[in-house]
Amino acid sequence: MIKIKAKDVDVFYGKKQALFNISLDIEENQVTALIGPSGCGKSTFLRCLNRMNDVIDICSVKGEILINDFNINDKSCDVVRLREKIGMVFQKPNPFPKTLYENVSYGPTIHGMAQSKQEMDEIVETSLKKAALWEEVKDRLHEPGTGLSGGQQQRLCIARAISVRPEVILMDEPCSALDPIATAQIEELIDELKKEHTIIIVTHSMAQAARVSQNTGFFHLGQLIEHGSTDKIFKNPDNKKTQDYITGRFG
Amino acid sequence: MNLILFTFIVLLGFTSYYFGRKKAYTIQSTKKRLTALPQFYGYYLAIWCAIPAFIIFSLWAIFEPTIVKLLILSDYSNQGYLDDELNLLYEKSKALSRGQFTGEITPFIEASAEKYLSLRSVAQSSKVVIVLSAIIASVAYAYKRISSNSRTREPVEKFLNAVLFTASLAAILTTVGIVFSLIFQTIDFFKVIPLFDFVFGTHWYPAKAFVRDSSEALDPTMYSDTFGAVPIFAGTFFIAFIAMCVAIPIGLMSGIYLAEYASTKVRQYAKPLIEILAGIPTVVYGFFAALTVGPFLKELGTSMGLEVSAESALAAGGVMGIMIIPFISSLSDDVITSVPQSLRDGSYAMGATKSETIKRVIFPAALPGIVGSILLGVSRAIGETMIVVMASGLAANLTLNPLESTSTITAQIVVILIGDQAFGDPKTQAAFALGMSLFLVTLCLNIVALRVVKKYREKYE
Numbered sequence: 019m020i021k022i023k024a025k026d027v028d029v030f031y032g033k034k035q036a037l038f039n040i041s042l043d044i045e046e047n048q049v050t051a052l053i054g055p056s057g058c059g060k061s062t063f064l065r066c067l068n069r070m071n072d073v074i075d076i077c078s079v080k081g082e083i084l085i086n087d088f089n090i091n092d093k094s095c096d097v098v099r100l101r102e103k104i105g106m107v108f109q110k111p112n113p114f115p116k117t118l119y120e121n122v123s124y125g126p127t128i129h130g131m132a133q134s135k136q137e138m139d140e141i142v143e144t145s146l147k148k149a150a151l152w153e154e155v156k157d158r159l160h161e162p163g164t165g166l167s168g169g170q171q172q173r174l175c176i177a178r179a180i181s182v183r184p185e186v187i188l189m190d191e192p193c194s195a196l197d198p199i200a201t202a203q204i205e206e207l208i209d210e211l212k213k214e215h216t217i218i219i220v221t222h223s224m225a226q227a228a229r230v231s232q233n234t235g236f237f238h239l240g241q242l243i244e245h246g247s248t249d250k251i252f253k254n255p256d257n258k259k260t261q262d263y264i265t266g267r268f269g
Numbered sequence: 270m271n272l273i274l275f276t277f278i279v280l281l282g283f284t285s286y287y288f289g290r291k292k293a294y295t296i297q298s299t300k301k302r303l304t305a306l307p308q309f310y311g312y313y314l315a316i317w318c319a320i321p322a323f324i325i326f327s328l329w330a331i332f333e334p335t336i337v338k339l340l341i342l343s344d345y346s347n348q349g350y351l352d353d354e355l356n357l358l359y360e361k362s363k364a365l366s367r368g369q370f371t372g373e374i375t376p377f378i379e380a381s382a383e384k385y386l387s388l389r390s391v392a393q394s395s396k397v398v399i400v401l402s403a404i405i406a407s408v409a410y411a412y413k414r415i416s417s418n419s420r421t422r423e424p425v426e427k428f429l430n431a432v433l434f435t436a437s438l439a440a441i442l443t444t445v446g447i448v449f450s451l452i453f454q455t456i457d458f459f460k461v462i463p464l465f466d467f468v469f470g471t472h473w474y475p476a477k478a479f480v481r482d483s484s485e486a487l488d489p490t491m492y493s494d495t496f497g498a499v500p501i502f503a504g505t506f507f508i509a510f511i512a513m514c515v516a517i518p519i520g521l522m523s524g525i526y527l528a529e530y531a532s533t534k535v536r537q538y539a540k541p542l543i544e545i546l547a548g549i550p551t552v553v554y555g556f557f558a559a560l561t562v563g564p565f566l567k568e569l570g571t572s573m574g575l576e577v578s579a580e581s582a583l584a585a586g587g588v589m590g591i592m593i594i595p596f597i598s599s600l601s602d603d604v605i606t607s608v609p610q611s612l613r614d615g616s617y618a619m620g621a622t623k624s625e626t627i628k629r630v631i632f633p634a635a636l637p638g639i640v641g642s643i644l645l646g647v648s649r650a651i652g653e654t655m656i657v658v659m660a661s662g663l664a665a666n667l668t669l670n671p672l673e674s675t676s677t678i679t680a681q682i683v684v685i686l687i688g689d690q691a692f693g694d695p696k697t698q699a700a701f702a703l704g705m706s707l708f709l710v711t712l713c714l715n716i717v718a719l720r721v722v723k724k725y726r727e728k729y730e
Contacts, residue, residue: 073617075532101620108618112611115634124629125619178619 021046021186021216022067027081029062029071036062040081040242042235049208049217051227051248054237055263060220063237064188067218068104069097085186102129105179105215109191111171113163113178118155121163121174122146125182141181149177150207169200176207180215187211189219193226205230224264228252236260274397278404282318285408289314289415296417305422313421316428317411321403329396337388341381451708454701461695462496467702470497473665473676475685475696496699498706500667504675508586508657509650511671515590516646520597521639527598528605529627540602547595551655558588558660570672578662583671585661589653593646600645604638605631637721644718648711654679678707 022044029037037059044050052060062071069090071077082089090100102125113121122142123132132138142159146152151173155166163174172192179187189208193201208217208230221227227234228248235245236259244257255261293307303310341362342355350358362381364370366389370378415421459467472494523543527536563584570577577583608631616626632639654677662674663684676684685700 068618070614070618073614098620098622101618106614106618108611108614110611112609112615114612114615114630116630124616124621128619128621128625128629175615178615182619 019046020044021085022218023082023084023087024063024066025082025084027063027066027079027083029059029066029080030078031074032076036240037066038240042242042245044216044218045233046216047212047214048232049212049219049230050233050235051231052218052220052235052237053222053224053227053263054243056222058237059240060235060237061190064106064190064218064220067186067188068101068106069095070106072097098129102182103184104186104188105182105184106188107172107175107179107190107192110195111168111175113166113171113174115162115164117160118146118163118166118174119159122177122181124178129182131182145177145181146174148180148211149173150203150210151177167200169196169203172196172200172204173207176204176211180211184215186216186218189217191220191222194222201226224252236263238263274400278318278322278400281401281404281408282315285314285318285412286311288408288412289421292412292415301417304418304420309421309425310415312425313415314408314411316425317407318404321407322400325396325400325403329392333392333396337385337392340388341384344381344384345377448708451701451705454698455705458695458698458702462699462702466494467496467498469499470494471499471667472497473500473681475681475699496695496702498678498703500665501676501678501681501703502706503667503669504582504661504665505651505677505679507669507671507675508582508589508661508677509647511582511586512589512593512650512653513643513647515587516593516597516650517643519590520594520646521601523594524598524601524605524639525627525632527602529623529631540599543595543598545595546592547599549592551592551653552659554588554592555655555659558584558656562588563660566672575672577672578674580660580662580674581672582661582668582675585657586671588660589650589656592653592656593649596649597642597646600642601635601639604635604642607638608634637724641718641722644714644721648714648718651677651714652679652707652711654683658683678703682707 020043022042024040024042024044027037027040028035040059040063042063052063054060065071066079066083067085067090069079071079079091081091083091085100085104089095114124116124119142122145123138126132126138126141132141143152143156146155151170154170155174163171166174172195176187176192193204196204205226208219211217219227219230231248233245234248234251236243236251236255236257238259244251244255244260251260252264255264288311290307290311293303293310297303297307338359342359345355345358358378358381361370361372362378362385365374365378365382366385370382474495527540527543531539559580563579563581566581566584567577567579612630612634613626616630621629657677657680661676661680663676663680664674665676665681666673668675682700682703685696685703
């Protein structure tokens with residue numbers, strides 16, 4: 019089933035066009051990987067999906083992005099509600115300088131999802147459990163989140179993102195700042211999370227894309243060159259550029 | 270004369286630099302490898318020019334006046350003058366030699382003045398000869414010594430190190446000197462006025478001490494109830510409190526606006542404009558408070574049936590608050606801007622609005638820095654003098670009514686030290702005691718502020 023449907027998306031930074039005519043369908047409860055060389059626009063596209071580009075003054079987005087058949091670029095779209103449904107995990111772990119508990123309860127608090135302390139405790143516990151962090155931190159929930167290791171911080175950010183039960187999780191190179199062990203943990207986690215969430219992951223590591231994703235899109239110079247099932251893209255791409263990139267001939 | 274000599278020495282320095290470098294190039298042209306870049310050879314020679322000049326100049330400045338004085342006074346040594354009279358004679362002849370003497374000219378003084386002049390000219394010319402020959406000798410010695418394998422880079426680096434060290438030492442020694450002069454005068458003050466009376470006395474009336482004739486013996490009992498510092502400490506903190514009530518909300522809100530809401534363009538113009546406020550001399554704020562705000566408040570109060578003094582704590586504190594706004598707004602703008610963008614992104618991505626993000630993420634993250642900026646603002650408010658002197662009166666009332674006039678530590682120091690003062694008088698020493706307590710208060714505040722700011726920095730680096 020199609021969860022997100024992008025139609026003819028153009029993105030401009032001031033006068034410079036960063037994305038050209040992107041049309042891409044994203045399957046529900048699957049992992050879609052966006053790959054491509056640096057500066058090709060994959061992160062920009064990702065940020066279109068929860069309208070994070072609004073934060074950048076000079077950035078403008080054209081075209082339609084339908085999530086559950088609703089165009090999020092429409093004026094009637096409430097960004098707060100949209101971002102509640104579409105969570106995001108960033109390249110560098112960015113826990114708030116607050117306690118672990120406050121980090122996870124942040125989203126549910128601002129969206130008024132818990133009526134009592136007990137409910138909040140439950141949300142925090144399930145989120146941390148889903149992020150595979152609970153066992154490591156359950157005794158120090160009230161210590162600062164910035165005191166964790168890099169991999170733990172990233173899982174904390176994932177817990178924070180899933181605390182509001184988003185339908186989609188956007189991940190912008192979530193493992194690029196992590197060591198191989200922490201990376202393996204996160205990848206395992208992604209596999210688990212796709213049961214309940216649709217996941218879109220931007221990655222520089224082709225191996226990672228091949229390991230975690232079912233679908234892959236290849237971006238180059240602001241254009242979507244090719245997209246399809248990960249198997250096909252990696253084994254038998256239609257486009258010469260894709261072939262070259264995947265075999266490491268450029269990029 | 271000294272200026273010409275100095276210019277000449279500087280020229281010599283440049284010349285020796287030139288010769289040093291030239292020699293290095295000559296060595297280089299013989300295909301020998303130098304141990305340092307040619308410039309270092311030049312600097313090396315220039316240093317050999319500067320050091321002897323500096324040493325001789327300093328020695329001269331220290332010893333010349335003493336020696337000249339000894340030589341002149343040796344003429345009178347057997348005539349039974351007292352030390353004080355001799356000093357006076359010496360000063361008179363010095364003044365005469367400069368043509369600034371207006372009193373009766375005796376042959377004695379005239380002779381001394383002539384001798385003084387001739388001694389000075391001998392001293393001057395011998396200084397020139399000695400300095401120049403010392404420089405030439407030392408530069409020549411160094412010039413002969415430098416060769417392809419002599420070390421020049423290390424001495425030059427060491428010299429620079431020493432110069433920079435001296436500069437910072439000068440700043441530190443000045444601070445230490447000021448603190449010590451405060452301490453000794455303060456101790457003297459507390460020998461006459463009991464510490465307890467100073468700290469807990471509620472009556473500050475230093476004018477009473479003016480009445481004393483300095484020939485009278487010092488009687489501590491007459492100062493009871495004169496130097497009770499409670500009213501002025503209370504006044505200081507009260508006015509600072511009023512100032513911070515104005516400065517903290519406005520400064521903080523404008524800081525948040527500039528950092529988070531203002532567009533690049535607005536920020537580009539608004540920030541320098543706000544910082545202009547910090548560049549206005551406090552004396553201008555002072556007469557603004559005294560001539561505009563004070564009378565305005567008085568009229569406003571009268572129209573509402575309140576009794577407002579024209580010199581009210583409210584006027585002084587309010588204007589002082591305006592003065593402090595730019596410090597708080599600028600510093601808090603800086604700390605808020607330095608909160609990493611990734612935290613903002615994280616919060617926005619969770620669906621938080623701008624104000625929620627500021628309230629829940631950015632403000633807590635920036636809080637230590639903001640507290641630091643507020644504490645720096647407080648220590649400015651406590652140390653501010655001119656506005657209080659001009660706008661809040663000089664009578665030390667013990668009051669918590671912002672509409673009456675009060676006085677502060679700084680203003681009282683001004684009152685005490687204006688006009689004639691006698692050293693060793695409790696009245697003068699009171700200024701030192703006040704200065705000492707002010708110093709302690711602001712020192713503590715600054716230490717706390719720096720600690721807090723440092724703690725904040727450690728978090729993100």
